[in-house]
Amino acid sequence: MASRDTTDIPDTTRDARLEARVSAAQKSLLQQAAALSGRTLSEFVVASAQDAARRVIAEHESIRLSREEQLAFVQALLNPPEPNQRLKRAAKAYRQRTGS
Secondary structure (H helix, E strand, O other): OOOOOOOOOOOOOOOOOOOOOOOHHHHHHHHHHHHHHOOOHHHHHHHHHHHHHHHHHHHHHOOOOOHHHHHHHHHHHHOOOOOOHHHHHHHHHHHHHHOO
16 A cells, blocks of 8 residues: 655645646546545645656756767767857857856
């Protein structure tokens, strides 16, 4: 049976509320899943939303490259092209703004 802990982030105070409107069919589905996992509806919804949020964040924080893209990236690191005029102007403007 699943743990009744809805988060693995320590949080002793739960003073924020989250509300959502769902259809009767959606609520029934969530209630059934909650019951099967041994959780209350609220625990199930919070844990499920938190898991989904972590997955989305992880997907957006990682870069996945094909083999061809990996090789091109490494080549660019090992043999960087000379900066063009636009990049040189941007670097100069940055140095002027930041005093670097």
